[in-house]
Amino acid sequence: MNRATVAAWAALGADQGLLERVSYDRLPGVLPARLPVAEAARATVAVCALAAAELAAVRGTGQGPVPRVRVDDGAVATAFRSDRFVTMDGRPWEGFAPLSRFWRTADGWVRTHANYPHHAAALPAALGLPAGAGADAVAGALAERSAAEVEEAVYGAGGLAVAVRDPAAWAASEQGALVAGRPLLTLERVGAAPGPSRGTGEARTGAPCAGLRVLDLTRVLAGPVATRTLALLGADVLRVDAPDLPESQEAHNDTGLGKRSTLLDLRRGVDRRAFDALLDAADVVVTGYRPGALDRFGLAPDALAGRRPGLVVARLSAWGAYGPWGGRRGFDSLVQAATGIAVLEGGGERPGALPAQALDHGTGYLVAAAVLRALTERHRGGGTWRVEAALTQTGHWLTHGTDREPLPGDGAGATPYEPERWLRERDTPLGRLRHALSPVSYEGGPADWSRPPGRWGADAPRWTV
Template identity: 65%
Template sequence: MTDIAFAWTALGGDPALLSRVTTAERPGTLAARLPVRRLARACVGACALAAAELGARRTGRAEVPGVRVDDGAVAAAFHSERLLRVDGRAPLSFAPLSRFWRTADGWVRTHANYPHHRARLLDALGLPADAAPATVAALLAGRTALGTEETVHAAGGLAVALRTPHEWRASEQAALVAGRPLIERATLGTAPVRALPPLDAAAAPLLPAAGVRVLDLTRVLAGPVATRTLALLGADVLRLDAPWLPELPDQHADTGLGKRSAILDLAVRRDTFEELLAGADVVVTGYRPGALDRFGLSPEALAERHPALVVAQVSAWGAYGPWGGRRGFDSLVQAATGIAVTEGSAREPGALPAQALDHGTGYLLAAAVLRALTERSRDGAGRSVRLALARTAHWLTDGMPYDDGPEAAGTPRADEDAHVPQSAWLTEADGPLGRLRYALSPVNFAGGPADWAHPPTPWGSDRAAWA
């Protein structure tokens, strides 16, 4: 079974549709010890096929449009946050306190890009708010990695001890992650079919998600990648953020393409939020499991009030087990699951060539939403889909061959020139945030969109209302 077929099967897709997929393989892209290129291609291919399937469903076409997955476009998209330029300026990367640190017995990886995460990290370490990296390094050199992990976690911060693949696999959380499907899917309530209007088969471009309303309650990076993809496909995506949690400007510029952005305090403006829910087709959440339950946002609670909703959730570690309530990011999952050791060593940790867990999971999440919409069009039932970065990591490390050769026979493919200029997958546009250079979407199918309908709007500048 090819990697794309594995992802498509996890989505519940019809195996017969795999014949609609062709790949343009470019050896050398996303080079790593682990099969990152295969994973990235599979996630994007499954997403593009889900989009093409929904498009055929809504236009009444008997044949699903052909899908083409190009490794060059995929690699550029998986580096989108690095390739972004705003008025010619390169984006800010990881903050000074987001890095690996040597400890007395190994390494620990911290994440402190957001001001509140930096504050919690320094508070947990007993350091002043203006502590320099050298001060942190000196302190951690005398502490244990696991001790630091627990201390920072208890304070609401983000730190993970470096683990070997063997150490991770021996943990309770790893066993639970490995026992779950790549994509957890469930049927929620039933309601009269909420039919999306048919699409004109002759219209160009074909926008499979046109008319779909998506409430985007996500942050960094998998969730925003998913909703950015749904926006590309025509969905009305409204991202909501709390007023006290502003987004990083460059991150917003990268992931806000095609969306609208509004500020809403869910605790204060509950009536407004419920009105938005009543008009939504899809709710996507990317906060740690349980964090939004008090607002009635668990899949079960949503199904009681809005049985036709598609509820999509993404987390770092999975919504179960001893780590189920922990915060996490791609870099931390790489450190905990042994990926950083595989890409480097226990003496000097490495990293994947891109934040592939975030991007890959994001495209799978978008694919799961698209497939849920296709299924809902048949029976009217709401759907729940759930993914975790740690489960995607398990697929990368334990679920596919380490060699980067051709996929199994049966998937049409062609080796392409790996040295096509990266600019082939980039474009530029003027907008309210300035002149943007950004990566084009790798989700490609016959007749589909080539670019987003509009550039990102300023963070929090839109009304909390459907267009």
């Protein structure tokens, strides 16, 4: 058993003896990188699948053994790049926008993220350029400024840019030092509550989350991966977004599998009442907004736990809910740039990137695993549970807690990786969807989502179970 899997399972407070239930199908050439990305990805999926199997055993008869888990490298690699494989009627998700990239500055590099219109508008505004300025104008303005100056100016204007740091510079920063002192994730019981009275025994169908309700307050990409996984495992997942925040239907085609999606403005009385009714009946709440952004609505983790004893509250963020960067917006690509990963993956003078948005996907599976473990412990002994995770903490674990693992026999005779085996097509009301299968698999568990993604925001704000 590799060090990364052991550490992740330990962070979940789980029985280490259950790790013997996990086995692997190894493939060469998956997620190639200078860092041990394939190993970290495999570990996050392994602990998620094992946590699902454990919950299935507990919520089933409660007497049988935990089902065996098999982790397939091909399924893991395909799922970690699911955004690159998803199509609707043959049309792919375009991914990064033209202003989302690395740029040279007067003293180094910055990485920007401008996929959403408001972030794309903030970048030229911060640089004193006219609205709609193109890449050439942005490049010229950035070349005249220091990376640190750009980072602060763009952030101050409501945009997203970070200076590319090497690992030593990140470790020497206040935020980097705080991240290094944190665990991979936090799973803790924060209050007393009786065990659930609803849904007991419903997991005998093989879906460990059957009968459970998950309120999904997340956006691209880690949070939706976590809740997509809970939907696979039978949960009734309802994603709630504000109507004035833009979202990509292409992104929802990838991460909305198995879920429903609704729009509610929590500043409006009628919408707030509808949301409160959902919250009062939820088993799990997963939030993925920057720390503090939901506090004005009474949705901080402590407030949620106090309001609803017995709730499982999971919060994930880019930088961690602490330190000088605790309230900053962030995405996987920016975390890679700030923490030194881009430098480690770069070639020559130019920074590079991981072969997938691995911090997002890895954190998503870790959060899902933590929620599953919390549900197991709640089923056994009640309680109110809290989960905290951050992309930076997953990144630190990748660079400091994960080792390269050679293939048995150096991979001689192994079948080369071809993603088509782990892709499926299905008809949906929006067209013909191609998507990656989930890598979370165990004996008797679900093989695919029960429903395709619908139109983003088009569902009624109600539970179906």
